[in-house]
Structures are given as C-alpha cells and as structure tokens.
Amino acid sequence: MIETDVAIIGAGPAGLYAAYYSGFRGFSVVLIDALAEIGGQITAMYPEKEIFDIAGFPSVKGRDLIDGLIAQASSAKPIYKMGTQVSSLEENSSGIKLTLDSDEEMFAKVVIIAGGIGAFTPRALPTGMEWLGKGLVHFVPSLSEHAGKRVVIAGGGDSAFDWAYSLQPIAKSVTLIHRRDAFRAHAATVEQVKAMGVELITSAEITAINGDEKITSVEITLKEDGQVRNLECDTVVAALGFVANIGPIANWGLELEKRHIVVNSTMETSIKRVFSVGDIATYTGKVPLIAVGFGEAALAVNNAAPYIDEKYGVFPGHSSGSSSD
Numbered sequence: 408m409i410e411t412d413v414a415i416i417g418a419g420p421a422g423l424y425a426a427y428y429s430g431f432r433g434f435s436v437v438l439i440d441a442l443a444e445i446g447g448q449i450t451a452m453y454p455e456k457e458i459f460d461i462a463g464f465p466s467v468k469g470r471d472l473i474d475g476l477i478a479q480a481s482s483a484k485p486i487y488k489m490g491t492q493v494s495s496l497e498e499n500s501s502g503i504k505l506t507l508d509s510d511e512e513m514f515a516k517v518v519i520i521a522g523g524i525g526a527f528t529p530r531a532l533p534t535g536m537e538w539l540g541k542g543l544v545h546f547v548p549s550l551s552e553h554a555g556k557r558v559v560i561a562g563g564g565d566s567a568f569d570w571a572y573s574l575q576p577i578a579k580s581v582t583l584i585h586r587r588d589a590f591r592a593h594a595a596t597v598e599q600v601k602a603m604g605v606e607l608i609t610s611a612e613i614t615a616i617n618g619d620e621k622i623t624s625v626e627i628t629l630k631e632d633g634q635v636r637n638l639e640c641d642t643v644v645a646a647l648g649f650v651a652n653i654g655p656i657a658n659w660g661l662e663l664e665k666r667h668i669v670v671n672s673t674m675e676t677s678i679k680r681v682f683s684v685g686d687i688a689t690y691t692g693k694v695p696l697i698a699v700g701f702g703e704a705a706l707a708v709n710n711a712a713p714y715i716d717e718k719y720g721v722f723p724g725h726s727s728g729s730s731s732d
C-alpha cells in the first residue's frame with residue numbers, strides 16, 4: 408500500500424499548485440489523475456491558447472503555464488499516478504484510505520480533491536459525427552496541424568472563440584457558425600475575433616457534412632428563412648461544450664451542491680482531513696478561475712498541515728526566505 412502525507416485527486420492547475428505547496432511544507436505527495444496527460448482542462452482543451460488572467464503573466468500559453476506548474480511542483484518530488492481514477496474514499500481515525508480503479512490502495516494523512524469538472528465527454532453535432540477523425544475534431548491539441556486549412560468552427564462559447572482566435576492567424580480561413588445570435592463567450596474575445604476578420608454566421612446550423620475520404624464542405628441552414636449555404640472546408644471543429652460527470656466522487660459521502668463539493672473557509676469538506684480546491688469546490692461567492700484555484704490550493708495545504716503533524720502551524724512562513732536549491 409502506498410503511504411503519503413498528502414494525496415491529491417486531479418493533476419489540473421489547482422492540483423499541481425497544491426503539490427508544490429505540499430512540498431514547500433515538507434510533505435510527501437501523490438497526484439492521481441484519470442487522464443493520461445498532466446494539466447486537466449488546459450492540456451485537454453486549450454493547450455495552445457493564451458491565458459490573460461494569471462497573476463504576474465500578462466499573457467501565458469496554456470501549455471507553458473502547465474509546464475511551469477509541473478516544474479514548480481517538481482520541488483515536492485511528487486509521485487504521479489496518471490491514467491488512474493480514484494474509485495473510493497474512506498476515513499479512519501488517523502487518515503484516509505483511497506482505492507484506485509487499478510485495485511491498488513493508498514493511505515493518506517490528508518486528501519485534497521482537485522477534480523475539476525470530473526470526467527468529461529464532448530457534446531455531439533446534430534449531424535455528421537461519422538466524420539470524426541476524418542476532418543471533424545472536438546479539440547485542437549496542435550494548432551500547426553491546421554496551418555493553411557479552411558476551418559469551420561461550430562459553437563458560441565469560450566472554446567469556439569478561443570480556437571477561432573488561435574487559428575485565424577495560421578489557417579487559410581476561419582468561419583464560426585452558431586445556432587443563436589448571442590454568444591456565451593467572453594465579450595472581449597468575441598470583439599477580438601470579429602476584429603481579426605473571422606466570419607461569424609449566426610442563427611444557423613450545420614445540417615450536413617460532405618466529403619470523400621476527408622471533409623470537403625459543410626452545408627449550413629439559416630434558421631430565419633431556411634436558406635441553405637455550402638461552405639468549402641478541410642476541418643470542422645465541434646466546440647459545443649461537454650457533459651461533465653464527477654463520477655465516483657458523488658458516492659463518497661461528501662456534502663455536495665449541484666455536482667460541486669461544499670467546503671468551509673479552510674477548504675475542508677464535510678469529511679475531516681478531506682479538502683477540496685479548484686473548479687469542483689464550492690462556497691458562497693465562488694468564482695471558478697485558475698487564479699482562484701491557486702489561492703484555494705495554498706489555503707487547503709496550509710490548513711491541512713496540523714492534521715499531518717500537530718507540530719505544524721497553519722502559516723507556512725514566506726517562500727522568499729527559503730532556498731530553492
């Protein structure tokens with residue numbers, strides 16, 4: 408059985424920063440994540456996208472932010488258990504027993520759940536899903552694959568506009584199709600994308616995808632008058648959001664509110680020694696942002712310290728007073 412001071416469920420930005428902080432406090436740490444890759448939503452959905460609201464970085468690419476978090480967390484010498492889901496959590500008098508889907512067991516003095524939105528699956532287009540892998544994609548892990556291509560993006564949320572913003576400078580053309588005439592995406596990004604010259608077609612739906620071996624065009628139907636338009640393209644990005652499922656976490660006896668874990672002001676859950684941070688944690692006034700998750704991670708690890716050993720206080724001291732060697 409693996410034994411550790413801190414077990415962190417989820418290796419997204421909040422979990423990675425909690426790992427760094429655990430090391431800073433001198434605790435051993437294991438990170439467990441169901442995905443094969445480190446980095447949570449950022450790695451899975453927007454690695455090439457610039458993020459503008461991380462303190463200290465006017466702009467940082469998602470991939471670079473995760474690389475920096477991994478490098479920072481490496482000082483904690485964390486053990487990563489990737490591609491592994493935590494299936495059960497049980498408390499006892501001295502800590503928490505976790506069971507992994509590999510049937511392996513783990514004992515931790517404290518657990519930090521940084522499970523984000525849980526396991527997610529992308530929403531399907533109403534038609535044409537048989538083109539998946541033949542020009543139809545849900546995510547754009549590598550921008551360069553679409554250099555010089557004609558790209559059609561379906562969706563009106565952040566992902567759709569982020570891909571449009573990143574692809575417009577390198578693609579031959581980018582067209583965004585949305586079924587409504589209002590967008591859910593951040594207003595500033597919508598304005599930037601418009602200014603870049605991306606064609607926006609609203610109140611319209613993709614009604615067919617055509618091609619041979621690969622996609623060659625999409626058929627778009629305008630809702631107002633039923634007019635049909637054919638757009639030549641090489642790639643269709645279906646960015647319609649995703650269905651999130653927090654999976655086994657819902658059965659661990661934690662107090663939940665709409666698929667989120669309720670925490671108090673120390674980030675502790677309704678189960679002693681179990682803390683939660685990042686998108687999955689909720690309290691009055693919660694804002695699900697990376698920057699907020701970082702602060703929550705520091706709060707959770709420091710408030711967990713006295714559980715690891717009574718000799719530890721909550722305040723960690725200042726990192727600027729410690730050596731990075």
Ligand SMILES: Cc1cc2nc3c(=O)[nH]c(=O)nc-3n(C[C@H](O)[C@H](O)[C@H](O)COP(=O)(O)OP(=O)(O)OC[C@H]3O[C@@H](n4cnc5c(N)ncnc54)[C@H](O)[C@@H]3O)c2cc1C
Nearest residue numbers: 417419420421440441447448492493522523685686696697
């Ligand atoms: C397109 C897009 C753009 C965004 N842009 C911004 C932005 O500009 N600024 C900003 O602040 N935020 C942005 N966000 C939101 C931001 O990505 C999230 O707030 C952030 O990723 C949350 O981090 P997290 O560590 O809490 O969770 P996540 O990043 O979701 O990571 C959670 C991890 O937990 C794992 N997990 C879940 N359940 C289990 C389990 N039972 N066992 C093992 N592993 C498990 C998951 O596999 C996942 O890897 C954006 C999100 C999207 C989708």
